[in-house]
Amino acid sequence: MTTQQGSCHCGKIAFEVEGQPESVLACNCSMCLRKGALHWFVPRDKLRLLTPEENASTYLFNKHAIHHRFCPTCGIHPYGEGTDPSGKGMAAINVRCLEGVDLAAIPVEQFNGRAY
Incomplete structure (x- = not known):
């Protein structure tokens, strides 16, 4: 399995994630729209x-369902955490924070x- 490396801008938050993004989601909620x-x-x-x-700070809003993780130093939001409808833990990786990803090659779902 492929492992992706990612981080915030300053590197205070660094991570790796297993897998390869086949598609990504662009959300138009007030938070996601602003952070892109x-x-x-x-x-x-x-x-x-x-x-x-x-090293990561957390921002909660609306129903407090998603823990939006961000770097208090550089302000970048590399990932969020929550649960899927069945209660399993999920992470929402901001693919803009992954190294070497060709964003133009990944389909974007609205x-x-x-x-x-």
Whole structure:
């Protein structure tokens, strides 16, 4: 299996994630629209932090369902955490934070997050 490397801009948050993004999701909720994230959803156990978890700050809003993780130093949002409808832990990887990914080659699915 392929392992992707990722980080925030300053490197205070670094991680690796197993898999290859086949498609990503662009959400139009008030948070995602502003930060411009392209989300790749993976089971939480496929995400491995390479830096201490406490390096990331958390932002919660609306229903507090997603823990938006961001770097308090550089402000970048490399991933989020939550659960899928069956209760399994999930991670939303911001593919813009992965090294060497050709964003133009990944299909983007639009998600109407404003409706939730």
